[in-house]
Amino acid sequence: MITERPEHQPPTIEILRGTATEEELAALIAVVSNAYAQEEAGAVAVERQTSAWQRTQRPLRRPLRRDIPWGRFAG
Structure with a gap:
């Protein structure tokens, strides 16, 4: 779950179920960052x-x- 923070703080990621390895988290951050950059562009x-x-006009x-x-047609 990604939550928005005020501009001075970066967004945070919470793992709600299971445990993610550092490699999985790095891959998640890379994919989300790339998707965000493409959408912004x-x-x-x-x-x-x-x-x-x-x-x-x-x-x-x-x-x-x-x-x-x-007029007179009103009846």
């Missing part, structure tokens, strides 16, 4: 570029409400 958030034209009008009667 691939995690890129695409920022949408908004042009000045798009920022100044008025929003589209709301759709007409067909449930509200109007």
Whole structure:
């Protein structure tokens, strides 16, 4: 079980069942570290570029409400 700690402390690993050898723990740390590094490298958030034209455009009008009667056709 890997638990997150505040930034000044590294994460910890707890063995909940059985006993792990030093080689097994080293392999676990290497695999998890490599997987984390690959995920971090691939995690890129695409920022949408908004042009000045798009920022100044008025929003589209709301759709007409067909449930509200109007004019002489209201009955």
